[in-house]
Amino acid sequence: MSFSIIGTGSALPKTIQTNSDLTAFLDTSHDWILSRTGIEARHICIEESILDIAFTASINALENADINPKHLDLIICPTLGGDTITPSLACLVQEKLGATCPAFDINAACSGFVYGLDVADAYLSRGKPMTILIIAVDAMSKLVDWTDRSTAVLFADGAGAAVVTNGDDLKSIYLSAVGNQHALDIPWAKGNHPGLSEKELPIPYLIMDGPEVYRFAITAICDDLRRVTRDAGIALEDLDLIIPHQANQRIIEGAAKRLKLPMKKFVLRVKNQGNTSAASIPLVLDDLNRHGQLKPGMLIALTAFGGGLTTGACVLTWSK
Numbered sequence: 001m002s003f004s005i006i007g008t009g010s011a012l013p014k015t016i017q018t019n020s021d022l023t024a025f026l027d028t029s030h031d032w033i034l035s036r037t038g039i040e041a042r043h044i045c046i047e048e049s050i051l052d053i054a055f056t057a058s059i060n061a062l063e064n065a066d067i068n069p070k071h072l073d074l075i076i077c078p079t080l081g082g083d084t085i086t087p088s089l090a091c092l093v094q095e096k097l098g099a100t101c102p103a104f105d106i107n108a109a110c111s112g113f114v115y116g117l118d119v120a121d122a123y124l125s126r127g128k129p130m131t132i133l134i135i136a137v138d139a140m141s142k143l144v145d146w147t148d149r150s151t152a153v154l155f156a157d158g159a160g161a162a163v164v165t166n167g168d169d170l171k172s173i174y175l176s177a178v179g180n181q182h183a184l185d186i187p188w189a190k191g192n193h194p195g196l197s198e199k200e201l202p203i204p205y206l207i208m209d210g211p212e213v214y215r216f217a218i219t220a221i222c223d224d225l226r227r228v229t230r231d232a233g234i235a236l237e238d239l240d241l242i243i244p245h246q247a248n249q250r251i252i253e254g255a256a257k258r259l260k261l262p263m264k265k266f267v268l269r270v271k272n273q274g275n276t277s278a279a280s281i282p283l284v285l286d287d288l289n290r291h292g293q294l295k296p297g298m299l300i301a302l303t304a305f306g307g308g309l310t311t312g313a314c315v316l317t318w319s320k
């Protein structure tokens with residue numbers, strides 16, 4: 001079984017924060033951030049809630065797919081978390097859309113969109129006709145420590161959505177997880193039980209071993225792309241486009257070099273987007289779709305890596 005993507009959507013918050021803006025409160029520079037990451041600016045949720053951007057991206061995708069929300073059979077929301085622990089973000093999107101289908105969040109960090117596609121594929125494999133909304137959303141600005149220059153400059157907020165239904169666009173998909181708390185950790189508040197001492201309470205912000213994640217990412221992109229192209233019965237060179245998780249331009253360039261593929265096959269949007277976690281790949285997909293850059297029959301690979309540590313990659317034919 002497989003699926004087809006029949007619509008895409010995205011939303012970025014209004015507030016744009018440039019590298020220069022960050023120098024007002026962090027010991028950093030535009031040149032350091034640009035040369036180490038390729039990032040110049042990012043969008044941050046100040047006026048918007050996480051639900052606001054999730055809803056806008058969902059509406060855009062449903063309009064693009066020409067689907068009435070009432071006809072959705074499932075909403076899957078890959079996210080590190082919405083505005084509330086419960087209701088899930090997927091349930092809040094469902095309510096705001098006026099949909100009546102089941103809805104749930106999944107957490108696979110930056111690999112979330114590819115994990116979401118795999119879950120959708122599993123549902124569609126039952127053979128029943130279904131229309132599924134995958135809405136990948138993260139507001140990393142609420143999870144990073146804005147006094148930590150080694151992480152705050154990298155991350156950003158956004159939402160990217162896809163509507164999928166029974167079809168045959170998916171050629172291969174592969175997910176992986178290698179549990180590792182040290183490389184990328186966002187501790188949770190542990191409550192205020194009087195039996196807990198102050199020192200047991202974790203700092204609730206993102207902590208990352210950047211160089212470790214960097215090395216993991218390049219290896220993951222190369223291994224996963226080799227695997228999903230082999231599983232799809234094609235050569236790496238047959239891919240028309242590769243949409244990698246937008247974390248760092250140098251990671252993408254490093255993978256391209258190791259795979260001996262030209263950079264023009266890799267889509268880069270990190271410059272004005274930063275690392276939007278689960279939203280990064282569907283944000284790019286929607287941008288390409290809306291600008292007419294995806295042609296029927298194109299072979300596209302998605303490749304993601306992130307906290308967990310998780311990875312996910314797939315090969316798709318574009319048919320919309």
Ligand code: UT7
Pocket residue numbers: 027028029032033036037110149150151153154208209210211212213214217247248275277305306307
């Ligand atoms: O979605 C997945 C999530 N994570 C990632 O994709 C992150 C993967 N890792 C990376 O992208 C890179 O490792 C970073 C961009 C995070 C860091 O780049 P790096 O080339 O690995 O730098 P580094 O961590 O080795 O730090 C080099 C220097 C250090 O100074 P010293 O010790 O050499 O004096 C840092 O303190 O750069 C310093 N530094 C900064 N300087 C100015 C770290 N952050 C900054 C900053 N501005 N923002």
